[in-house]
Amino acid sequence: MVGFDEVVSVFDILMVEDEKELAKLLKIYIERANYTFQLVTSGEEALDFLKNNTVKMLLLDITLPNLDGFVVCREVRRMGSIPILIISARVSKEDQLNGFRLGADDYLEKPVDPDLLVAKINSLFTRVYGVHIEKEILYSGNLMIDKSARKVYKEKTLVELNAKEYELLLIMVENSGKTLDKDFLFYKIWGVDSFSENQTLTVHINMLRNKIEENPKKPLRIKTVWGIGYRYEEL
Known part of the structure; x- marks a missing residue:
């Protein structure tokens, strides 16, 4: 529990991804687009992070150790209404429908094109927050x-x-x-x-x-x- 006198960090994007090389690549493109970024590698870490920090968008893998991405998606949606973009190699019709039923806003197939990902992020920010805020x-x-x-x-x-x-x-x-x-x-x-x-x-x-x-x-x-x-x- 975060006390009133503690500083709560604010991030534009939280990525939940256990493939570190992929996360490192996407981080470059996301930060180049002037978004603040935080990476966690498990569902448990993601839920703990969201309890203690403010995040404006979640990038979520499905195949994660222990707690899978669908469970995380459901729990995050119960916590609030932040946009959730699933990035996964699991792209069957059933998996995609399940993601949307659990509250995902969009679904991208791996391997993901970094430029397409940034375009999706920009689109979601515009749709949810009204504008894509250009940071300095x-x-x-x-x-x-x-x-x-x-x-x-x-x-x-x-x-x-x-x-x-x-x-x-x-x-x-x-x-x-x-x-x-x-x-x-x-x-x-x-x-x-x-x-x-x-x-x-x-x-x-x-x-x-x-x-x-x-x-x-x-x-x-x-x-x-x-x-x-x-x-x-x-x-």
């Missing part, structure tokens, strides 16, 4: 970027960035996987009328690497694309 939080591995506060956290610890470092990191994260030309980055951050030189970009890239890379001399996030510019990679 970006996640990239162990980095969290709070756009409204212009702050960056690594493993929940504040990373001290100057204004240009922050803007540089933000534009690279928002264009993750794309090679960005040096001139594009320079003019985007410093402007066409800047008296700075392109070498300023190199200096700021190095400073940024020193703050967010595990090994700045062998960067895994900010990659140099020789002769062109830089590319940000998700970890």
Whole structure:
């Protein structure tokens, strides 16, 4: 039981999935869509979590250890009216009808396409809550970027960035996987009328690497694309 003086956490999405590699992949796509996310691996954990936290949507596997997903679906529906999206390899007509009878809002077949899953999540959020709320939080591995506060956290610890470092990191994260030309980055951050030189970009890239890379001399996030510019990679 949560006391009145305890903090109750609020999450957009709780996923109940015991396939950890699948959950890890889907987490990347879900957090990239700016939803807060929590994973549990059993039905018992899910029910305990829901008793002590606020969740706006449940992503639920059916084949779980001990307590199966249908039982969880029934119990969650008794607890409230949060949207339930079942993701399962069990897709017979009987299983799907059973899921809907127990209160599921939608049913997706495994292996699930991550983009389709995010589209379903967006649709459910819009239908249930009226709008899909665009958040000002970006996640990239162990980095969290709070756009409204212009702050960056690594493993929940504040990373001290100057204004240009922050803007540089933000534009690279928002264009993750794309090679960005040096001139594009320079003019985007410093402007066409800047008296700075392109070498300023190199200096700021190095400073940024020193703050967010595990090994700045062998960067895994900010990659140099020789002769062109830089590319940000998700970890």
